[in-house]
Amino acid sequence: MNCHVCHSSKTGKFLHQKGVGVHQNLVVLSQVDARKVTSGDLSLYVCENCGFVSNSGFDDSLLSYGARYDNTQIRKQKSNLICLTIQ
Numbered sequence: 001m002n003c004h005v006c007h008s009s010k011t012g013k014f015l016h017q018k019g020v021g022v023h024q025n026l027v028v029l030s031q032v033d034a035r036k037v038t039s040g041d042l043s044l045y046v047c048e049n050c051g052f053v054s055n056s057g058f059d060d061s062l063l064s065y066g067a068r069y070d071n072t073q074i075r076k077q078k079s080n081l082i083c084l085t086i087q
């Protein structure tokens with residue numbers, strides 16, 4: 001695999017994991033729904049020339065950004081604060 005940034009062929013795989021959820025911030029309402037989320041493979045390579053890290057297992061056909069995708073970081077932080085207060 002060649003580097004996407006500098007096109008060097010000096011790359012090395014350092015992590016491979018099968019069955020990783022493809023969406024980082026997908027909101028699911030139940031454990032059953034969580035087990036049904038779309039998954040793919042994670043294969044991380046690092047470029048020995050420039051240090052860029054890429055995922056050769058990335059497959060954009062698996063992605064679907066619908067109404068349940070929530071990329072709001074602030075709301076999550078507020079939720080954590082509320083949990084800490086209740087405990």
Ligand SMILES: [Zn+2]
Nearest residue numbers: 003006047050
């Ligand atoms: Zn590179």
